Amino acid sequence: MSTQQLIEPRTLKGFRDYLPEIMIPRERLMETARRVYRSYGFSPIDTPALEYLEILAGKGSDETDRQMYRFEHGGRQVGMRFDLTIPLARFAAQHIGKLGTPFKRYHIAPVWRGENTQAGRYREFVQCDFDTIGTESVASDVETALVIHDLLKAIGIERFQVRINNRQILNGLLEQLGLLDRSQAVLRAIDKLEKLGPDVVDEELQRVGGLTAEQATTVLGLCNMNGDSNELLSQLEHALVGNDSGMAGVSRLRAIIDGLQAAGVSEDRYRVDVTIARGLDYYTGVVFETLLQDLPSIGSVCSGGRYDNLAGLYTKQHLPGIGASLGLDRLIAAMEQLNQLEKPKTTADVFVPFFDADRLNDYMKLCSVVRRGGYNVEFYPDSKKLGAQLKFADDRGFAVALVAGSDELNAGNCQVKDLRNKSSEVVHWSENPQPLLDAIAKIISSSTTSK
């Protein structure tokens, strides 16, 4: 044997391996996202993980610049994408002539941010983005909210709430107060209201934002309004009388709320929340965040908003848009913490033990017949003790095993075994597989309804 020193197998901080029990639900979630996006007519695209540094740098914020993985290769400065929105802007500027507007795309892919890790925060994670570009229509605002709602519903999240705001509202108020140039600091301070409370935010508004005590009180007063979405909007309207931008923001929100109601979305699934501001600088209108009510501390699992002219840095063509992004890995981390994540250990429905070591070809035939009948079948590769093989199947969570030794195979039969209650039934399958498929279907349907 070699005495060569072994290299310790390990992964970088914030980068993870995905075992089957996580990868199976992960793939299922991506599949669900694709299905929901497609149900609204979004089409898939993909872009490179690596972009010219000039494409990515300076587009998000100072913070995203700092977090970006960047390096030199072949004399070129390159960066790894830290979101899917900036690459979309570059993509749109390059291809919108061919694509035409409005253009609706979805993009499910990993992004990289070199920040410190925390629960639900990784350095490599998958985002499931969808965006509509080339229109300012309120219809696309409503649809974005609807997609977020449908998506979480389809994933099976029971308790979530989409928080909706419009940056124009706060900007309108700031305009009235003569504080428009402070909007970024104010929005960031307000974003912390729920987490840190009004006192801390009040202090930050004055210290960081440079507001007077009176101004800070007015801003906080606007944030503290109570009531349902409609009442809230009326109060905001009242507070913003005479401010065009603010009023426009309120009427946008009202249109979205009306649209959600018309689409039959239950009222506790969304809420107008003036404190939702979003950190990224490029949002200019409606913004969304989605909170899990059973685990608010993990942060938003699906966020987005409207941007006026995202591609403006790359093209002279005016391209407004709106979109949002599901944080797949954060959502999975949350579901895991809440014990809402099923962790299957197999992708197959039916288990076939290698019972008689001399009859490999018979098992190959049996498995093929069942696969052609629409089931995933796992055949055990070693003909060891039957009990051990059945234990393997049981540990993996199989519901059905097809047991056939020489007696059964000679007669063209097999035992269809229900692994949950140990019962089994002998079925003849060699000429007509239908009775076998029916017996499998019976067990599988009874085991899934009992879950």
Place this chain on the structure above:
RNA sequence: GUGGUUGUAGCUCAGUUGGUUAGAGCGUCGGAUUGUGGUUCCGAAUGUCGGGGGUUCGAGUCCCCUCAUCCACCCCA
């Protein structure tokens, strides 16, 4: 990036004021059972005590560094 938490077998952890060959439960593997699993019984394997350095006659226990982890800030999916 800043501050703090934790790091002992695959998993969950115990390990007394530093003292000889580091333990338990669960899991894994083998057997009891040469055509039928989840119970029971018997038996077995597995640790450079996260890694490196230091103090000491002696370190899993103390100190420093490092890596990882979780939490808070920051930021965000």
